[in-house]
Amino acid sequence: YAMLLSLIFLIVLVAAVVGFVFRHEIKTNFESNLNLALRNYNVTADRHSEAVDTIQRTLHCCGVQNYSDWERTEYFTQKGIPQSCCKSQDDCLEKDLKDLNKAKLKVFVDGCFFLVTSTMESKMSVVAGISFGIACFQLIGIILACCLSQYITNNQYEMV
Numbered sequence: 572y573a574m575l576l577s578l579i580f581l582i583v584l585v586a587a588v589v590g591f592v593f594r595h596e597i598k599t600n601f602e603s604n605l606n607l608a609l610r611n612y613n614v615t616a617d618r619h620s621e622a623v624d625t626i627q628r629t630l631h632c633c634g635v636q637n638y639s640d641w642e643r644t645e646y647f648t649q650k651g652i653p654q655s656c657c658k659s660q661d662d663c664l665e666k667d668l669k670d671l672n673k674a675k676l677k678v679f680v681d682g683c684f685f686l687v688t689s690t691m692e693s694k695m696s697v698v699a700g701i702s703f704g705i706a707c708f709q710l711i712g713i714i715l716a717c718c719l720s721q722y723i724t725n726n727q728y729e730m731v
Contacts (some may be wrong), residue, residue, distance in 0.1 A: 573716035580709045587702065602684050605635050612646045612653065624655035630690065631658075632683040639671060640682065652678055 608619040627633055633656035634640030641652045651668030654660065656678040667673040
């Protein structure tokens with residue numbers, strides 16, 4: 572049991588170290604995937620398009636760096652900026668969303684990449700605290716399992 576707990580502890584420790592070391596690569600990968608999701612955004616609402624809409628609605632953002640990122644997409648030429656960027660759904664008309672100057676007044680202008688990464692970084696202290704607490708319980712479990720094993724091997728434990 573102590574060996575199994577030790578193995579799990581080491582796996583979690585390695586995952587945390589790898590996540591910390593490669594955090595910049597994770598950000599770069601996320602940004603490129605978000606750009607790809609914008610380029611492939613469509614009306615049929617596939618998984619990626621739904622994810623983009625959810626991020627934009629939840630974080631009140633639009634595009635990767637800002638709302639003008641939509642100008643370089645095929646969706647923009649057809650329908651303009653998506654409805655998920657609108658500050659108020661009642662005030663967003665398709666003709667306004669096709670014009671960047673008019674859209675600037677009706678959509679969120681901040682990009683999603685910075686908001687997502689800053690939100691993740693602000694929550695990292697909570698995740699780190701919870702992980703540290705779980706690691707402490709695992710270490711206590713390892714120590715107690717080793718003590719029990721030592722106690723059994725010394726024949727001080729009477730079999731029932």
